[in-house]
Amino acid sequence: MTKRKLAFFILSGLILLFLIVTGFNTFTVRSKQPSPHPAKMTINQDEAVQHLSKAITFKTVSYQDRSKFDFKEFDRFITFLQESFPEVHQKLSFEKVNGYALVYKWKGSDASKNPIGLTSHYDVVPVLKGTEANWKQDPFSGAVVDGRIWGRGTLDDKIGVTGILQAVDYLLKEGYEPDRDMYFMFGFDEEIGGDEGASKIVDALKARGITFEYVLDEGGAIVEKMVPGVTQPVGVVGISEKGSATAELSIEGSGGHSSQPKDHTNIGRIASAIAKLEDTQFKGDLRGPGEDMFEFVAPEMSFGMKYVFANKAIFKPVIEKILLGQPASAALIRTTIAPTIFQAGEQYNALPEKASAIINLRIMPGDSLNEVKRFIEDTIEDDDIKVTVTGSEASKVSSVNSWQFKSIQQAARNVYRDAVIAPYLMFAGSDARQYDPVAKNTYRFLPVQITSEDLNRMHGTNEHVSIENYINAIKFYVEVIREGNKGKSVE
Ligand SMILES: [Zn+2]
Structure with a gap:
């Protein structure tokens, strides 16, 4: 056997093994939906x-x-x-x-x-x-x-x-x-x-x-066409709430006349800080409640999507990239940044002595306010900008494997028998x-x-x-x- 042929056989073998393993994962995914057993009742x-x-x-x-x-x-x-x-x-x-x-x-x-x-x-x-x-x-x-x-x-x-x-x-x-x-x-x-x-x-x-x-x-409610690749309506039960925090970025000092400005003005520096934050973004990470949601939804997906999610360990980067492509799904896997207020300047020919911006952040479970503050400071790389972060961290994350969650899921399935109920x-x-x-x-x-x-x-x-x-x-x-x-x- 030539070396090329050997390499070809090894490669084909590896591909075959990959397909067998990932295919096995896909076919052994079990539905997490309980069968409905509705009680008979007549509501007036x-x-x-x-x-x-x-x-x-x-x-x-x-x-x-x-x-x-x-x-x-x-x-x-x-x-x-x-x-x-x-x-x-x-x-x-x-x-x-x-x-x-x-x-x-x-x-x-x-x-x-x-x-x-x-x-x-x-x-x-x-x-x-x-x-x-x-x-x-x-x-x-x-x-x-x-x-x-x-x-x-x-x-x-x-x-x-x-x-x-x-x-x-x-x-x-x-x-x-x-x-x-x-x-x-x-x-x-x-x-x-x-x-x-x-x-x-x-x-x-x-x-x-x-x-x-x-x-x-x-x-969360039960909504049709909520998750791509799932034909049934999906009902979502919140197991945690994101935190909501306010970051204020502010800079003060040396205004001056607009006829001889410095290269970097207060407005420019705050604007640049925000641009850096938007370009960088918090890292997306499919974990916690977002990951739980897909654990429950994946078994109900069409083959292609099921294949990807059943082999999450391999395709995680791909999944995260897809989720980050849409604001609604991106918010599921990362702390979000929304600049909502920008304040600076009063007169057209005077450089403002002060500039500030407010950013509304929705915090992922597990991220602390201190970490958020540090991330902002590290990203904007401007020591003259003062950063304060106030607000609330995410709520605690409730169990999805408990009888408590399962009893709610069962109750929902008893009434909405076609719905996929997920955290x-x-x-x-x-x-x-x-x-x-x-x-x-x-x-x-x-x-x-x-x-x-x-x-x-x-x-x-x-x-x-x-x-x-x-x-x-x-x-x-x-x-x-x-x-x-x-x-x-x-x-
Ligand atoms: Zn309400």
């Missing part, structure tokens, strides 16, 4: 729709300026809940924390088990001035038109409040009793951070020594992070199947939910309560 649709519709009519609007809150509306909303769900208020204990945060406790039969908490919020974002006329139905009408319920809060997040209470009402009427204590907790200032609502609920529960097996809040990383903040100190796990899921346009309506115009989705959301809450009380031992 008319009554349920009427409750959500009415809930929308209260202007429980959150404003950054807390003095603008109209608490009469919040009081009226609470009265509405008491009148609409008499049995729930009769059988469960009910308390107001800090005036307007609501806590319901459904006592379980087994005191040795840790409780589960379901949470949502009844404040809503304001309707942007000037956009009122663009609404097909008045945002506070709760109009029921074309099989949909319209208005602010139909998705974010009065659907959670009445959806959960409707589910509890259903279970009470059925004579159901939970094993473990169930808590239903509703914030009233989630849209401005939850400091007076969820945070105060957590203080109260912490003082009582309560530890939840998990707390489930609003979060993911939330980019936006929610009340869920407040519960981290009193919960082993915090999850974030909005149990509706919607489009990406619907997602934009959540803080925008024409927010609505279909009646079918609303009924499914109620069914999901019934399922999740049942799944959470199926005799799992304390972990």
Whole structure:
């Protein structure tokens, strides 16, 4: 055999081995989706729709300026809940924390088990001035038109409040009793951070020594065409929230006349610092919740994509490159940089003595504020620029292999049997992070199947939910309560 022939045989052998190994990996990928076993239930649709519709009519609007809150509306909303769900208020204990945060406790039969908490919020974002006329139905009408319920809060997040209470009402009427204590907790200032609502609920529960097996809040929804290569709709359950921080870059000194400028002015140096940061970017790394998401989604992918993800160890650089190509997927695997404010100069012929820029950063789990600051300083390489970083790091990352996650996944599959339910990383903040100190796990899921346009309506115009989705959301809450009380031992 000539040397060339030998080399050819070795090479072909290696290629064959590579194909066998990677092919084996691909064919042995197992689905992580449990088979659905839905409970039979008939939700009283008319009554349920009427409750959500009415809930929308209260202007429980959150404003950054807390003095603008109209608490009469919040009081009226609470009265509405008491009148609409008499049995729930009769059988469960009910308390107001800090005036307007609501806590319901459904006592379980087994005191040795840790409780589960379901949470949502009844404040809503304001309707942007000037956009009122663009609404097909008045945002506070709760109009029921074309099989949909319209208005602010139909998705974010009065659907959670009445959806959960409707589910509890259903279970009470059925004579159901939970094993473990169930808590239903509703914030009233989630849209401005939850400091007076969820945070105060957590203080109260912490003082009582309560530890939840998990707390489930609003979060990812089920969306069609969400992941390339997956034909089924994908529902994502947030297992962590990115942190949000503000970096300020500032430089001071030696302005002078614009007729004899130095080569590098204050504006030039801040601009150059930002350009360097944008060119460099934080390193993308498929790990943590982003990696978990693909572990769950890959088995459902078409062959080509499945091949790549089943052999992640080999193709990781390729996958990361693809993910970094789109802002939405890039945000899943790296800390993001968004320069939002640039300030310098007052007069056309005077060099400013000061220049500064603000960058909004969304921090990956595992990255600390100190590391972020160091990365900025190392990248901009300009010691005269002062860098400060303030804000919050990412929330803790909850387990995806726990019975807690699996029970939520099961509940979702029972209602949305074709959906792929996977964990993911939330980019936006929610009340869920407040519960981290009193919960082993915090999850974030909005149990509706919607489009990406619907997602934009959540803080925008024409927010609505279909009646079918609303009924499914109620069914999901019934399922999740049942799944959470199926005799799992304390972990
Ligand atoms: Zn919300």
